[in-house]
Amino acid sequence: MSDSTPVGCGCEIQQPQAVLAVAPDAYIAVDATGRIVAWNPAAQTTFGHDHAHACGRDLADLIIPDRYRAAHRAGLARLGAGEPARVLGQRLHLQALHADGHEFPIELTLTATEGSTGPVFHAFGHDVTTTWRISRFAEVEATVSRGLAEAASSHTAATRVVDALGVTMSWPVTELWLADDDRDVLLCSARHAAPGRRLGRFALDELEPGVGLAGRVYQQGRPLWIPDLAADTASLRSRAAARIGLHVAVGVPINTGARSIGALCVYGDRIEDPEDSLTTLLVGVAAQVGQYLERRRAEELTIELARTKDEFLALVTHELRNPLAVITSTASLLEEELDGLLDADQRQYVHTILRGAGRLSVLVDDLLDLARLESGHLAIDPAPSDLVAIVEHAVAAIAAQSAEKALTVTIDTPARLDLYADSSRLQQVADNLLSNAVKYTPAGGAITITAAADPDEAWITWTFTDTGIGIPPADRPHLFRRFYRASTALDRRIPGTGLGLVITRAIIERHGGTIGLANHNGPGTTFHIRVPTKPDVASNP
Structure with a gap:
């Protein structure tokens, strides 16, 4: 020896x-x-x-x-x-x-x-770690199946999956990540950490595709084993894991059909070589999760369609019936009392009729645009345009309503902002956002419109800010959903169809731009828009 x-x-x-x-x-x-x-x-x-x-x-x-x-x-x-x-x-x-x-x-x-x-x-x-794990596979699969069957929501299902893996298999950390609706970011739907395990900076809630274990697994669509996290120097998150005593990790994609929608990842506290049996278990669990989410999405879509139908019927009942009733009753009065009415009274009745007809015309236009949007036929005809002229036209069109509420409307733009765009559609955007600002801002408030080109003049940043009733955080993720009305508007019984912002976003996106709610200090709302100045910029932002 x-x-x-x-x-x-x-x-x-x-x-x-x-x-x-x-x-x-x-x-x-x-x-x-x-x-x-x-x-x-x-x-x-x-x-x-x-x-x-x-x-x-x-x-x-x-x-x-x-x-x-x-x-x-x-x-x-x-x-x-x-x-x-x-x-x-x-x-x-x-x-x-x-x-x-x-x-x-x-x-x-x-x-x-x-x-x-x-x-x-x-x-x-x-x-006998490997043997022990294999003996627990059946228990894990049964626990996951039971948890998914009993889960009342996707969040509950994700939590039960990571708990089953973490507790039953004794993995110090388990995570389940799902892509958001736009598929440009991964969100941590659930995370299990062993008692006493401090995660510190490792515990991120968002990852970009291709970043970290979850991001790489999601992007590549295949399992990935990291036998030594400390040696994975290209990943900041792997190094953060190594600093808290995690040494090995394995992730598998979560799929629905042929599309990857997320990743399931487990982290261990000792360096070890890949195990085919463990990867097989995780792939099986991920498949169960994918099937559950696909089924859940179908159920939610059915509910969403039913709710949208109800909302549409309510919209037709309220938004069509009221102006029609005004038009009908006013026209009847005008017909019955025409001979005895003064010119001023006649003009007032005619104004009331026109206002009701105008509300119907706006609603019909929105419904037609929505139909074109859903069929993919929302037309965009770009040509040389001036965004400043579009803004000034919108402000002039809303001048009477803003003056009636004593609103201060401020325009902060250069003398001209050239871009290649459909001016009539951008006019629709400006009119819609400015009309909303006037509608939801109490008397005496302020509205500010800004627009400026980036230093390279490839993009224009455009904002609408008001001091109105604001949008609660819980409503913000749903704001661009068709027929959706913020709770603040519903509580104050402010009329609206819930279609304007859906169409506005479609127009901006068809121009290759983006629109969203900006962080806003104090009361009110700020919409933040970015549009390219030239058509080819949209494909290379």
Whole structure:
């Protein structure tokens, strides 16, 4: 036996040293006090301590988890005293402690011999983590199936999946990521962390596709195993994981049909090689999640369609019936009393009729634009245009209503902003956003419109800001959904169809631009728009 593969620590061990040095199982011998007197190379591989460090040490302090040490020492004392022991010669399943601090299951057999100074106890064992995991697969799959079947929401389902993997499989951290509706960001739908595990900066809630384990798995659409997170120097998140004691990770994509919609990731606290069985389990769980989400989405779509139908019927009932009633009743009065009416009264009646007809005309135009939008036929006819002229025209058109409410309307733009766009459609955008600002801003408020070109003049940034009733955070994600009305508008019974912003976004996006709600301090709302000045910019933002 070479010096590089020592086994015995004292002459009292008389086993064939060469055989133990190459044995695949860990071999440990201890005396009656628990002091290690033999330690073969397989023991070093299994527990992480080399021969020089292990020999002479108390076994309990070295490889027994703290909560089991008292019981271990009591049992060893009984064996040393010659009491009958059922553990000798039996196959035992225990928890062991690795040099890096993680616990793992081992299977061992314990025997005893009499040495020159008293009894010597011999243990032959091996790491059974893989076997243990495989034995838990059925339990995990059953737990996941039950959790998905009982989940009342996608969030609850995601939480149950990560808990099943984290608790049942003893992974320190498990995460489930799903792409948002626009597929440009991944959101952490659920995360499980073992008790006492501090995640710090590792616990991100958003990732871009291609970034981090989840982002790479989602983008590539295939499983990925990182056997050593500290060596994954290209990933900031891998380095953050290594700093909190996570060493290995595996992720698998979540698919619905042929499309990747997210990733399921687990993180471990020890470096290990890939296991086909574990990847297979995770792929199976991810498939269950994908099927659940696909079924859930179909159910939600059915509910959404039914609700949209109800909202549309309510819209037709309210938004069409009211102006029609005004037109009908006013026209009847005008017909009955025409001979006795003064010119001023006639003009007032005619104005009322025209206002009701105007409301109907706007609604019909919105419904037609919505139909064109859904059929893909919303026409955009670009030509050289001036955005400043469009803004000024919108402000002039709304002047009477803004003056009636004593609103201050401010325009902050250069003298001209040239772009290649459909001026009539951008006029529709300006009219819609400005009309909303006037409608939802109380008397005496202020409206500010800004527009400016970027330094390279490739894009124009355009904003509409008001001091109105604002939009609650809970309503913001739904604001561009057809027929949706913010709760603040509904509470104040402010009329509207919930179609204007849907059409506005469609027009901006057909120009290659973007529109959204900007962060806004104080009361009111700010819409932030970016449009390209030239058609070819839209494809290279």
